[in-house]
Amino acid sequence: MENIFLILVLSGVTFIPILLWGYFFWYIDNDVFQRKRFFVWIVAGWISVFPVLFLWGISEKLWWEIMNVFWVVHDFTFGGSVLWVFFSFLVLFLIFSLLPFVLFYLTPASKQKFKTYFSRFLLFSLSFICITSIFYLLNLFFSYFEFTQAEAQSPISFGNIIFNSVKLIIFYYLIIGILEELSKFLFFSYEKNFSILSQQHAVINAIFIALWFAFVENILYFYHLYQNYWFGKEIISTYFLRNIFSVFLHLLCSSIFAYYFSFLYLKMRDQYNFYFIKIFLLGFFLSFFLHALFDIFVTFNMMFFVFLYIIGGYFYLTYIFYKE
Numbered sequence: 001m002e003n004i005f006l007i008l009v010l011s012g013v014t015f016i017p018i019l020l021w022g023y024f025f026w027y028i029d030n031d032v033f034q035r036k037r038f039f040v041w042i043v044a045g046w047i048s049v050f051p052v053l054f055l056w057g058i059s060e061k062l063w064w065e066i067m068n069v070f071w072v073v074h075d076f077t078f079g080g081s082v083l084w085v086f087f088s089f090l091v092l093f094l095i096f097s098l099l100p101f102v103l104f105y106l107t108p109a110s111k112q113k114f115k116t117y118f119s120r121f122l123l124f125s126l127s128f129i130c131i132t133s134i135f136y137l138l139n140l141f142f143s144y145f146e147f148t149q150a151e152a153q154s155p156i157s158f159g160n161i162i163f164n165s166v167k168l169i170i171f172y173y174l175i176i177g178i179l180e181e182l183s184k185f186l187f188f189s190y191e192k193n194f195s196i197l198s199q200q201h202a203v204i205n206a207i208f209i210a211l212w213f214a215f216v217e218n219i220l221y222f223y224h225l226y227q228n229y230w231f232g233k234e235i236i237s238t239y240f241l242r243n244i245f246s247v248f249l250h251l252l253c254s255s256i257f258a259y260y261f262s263f264l265y266l267k268m269r270d271q272y273n274f275y276f277i278k279i280f281l282l283g284f285f286l287s288f289f290l291h292a293l294f295d296i297f298v299t300f301n302m303m304f305f306v307f308l309y310i311i312g313g314y315f316y317l318t319y320i321f322y323k324e
Helices: 002-027 035-053 055-061 083-105 111-151 158-186 199-229 233-268 274-299 303-323
Strands: none
Touching (some): 035 158, 158 199, 233 303
């Protein structure tokens, strides 16, 4: 009972900044209020956050380790086969994409809907080939660095510890960025749900899904901090940090993905030529790369670059909303 009361208190406190962010973007949204769209935003934000944050536990309960990409690259040497990384991403995408497809899109079933779903599946499968290649090349680079250090016959040193820590952080946050941006995006990528009218319209949808994602993520984050520090300065400082910088990060990265996707959708619909795939991959890579880079800056306390995100993101979102 105490935990339930605590979660309710944290939910209320966490909802205040989400409400302020939401009011700001709703103010510049020209659409008439739609209850169905608002319901989809809420459900999408809640559902998309749990598979990402509880991935390890879910995979253990299901006795299926291949769906946990963190386990697949747990030592960041890919277990001898880079293909396992690709298959792990693919399994995760299949599970994540089935959730929004079944909940919001499948009924009533039609040939065109299945065609749209499989076209999205093929696009993301291609993107995971590219992502896995990036992981593989990064691993080769780090392996070469480690080999060079071994040749120099250097014992375990402070430099080696720093090197391995940086390697771990880069891989870890790249995976986090990929999973979070993917799970948020999947809940509005089926165009029949939202009827994308413009790039601004798509970005608004993505922003509100990101807000609900950040809302649930912050509740879980603050609950964990409360268990360790109670209501101390750690949870208070983290509250302001996450509700300003982290929430805006989610808004920014989701809007980037939505901006590129809506541009392609409005221009080409289902004509997936090379130009479409190239721009689609660019939007996907840009969103999760910026997400991972932000997390790395925060980890190393490089707050100057974090402030640059806020300034650059403000001008970017202003550009999107006023150019139309």
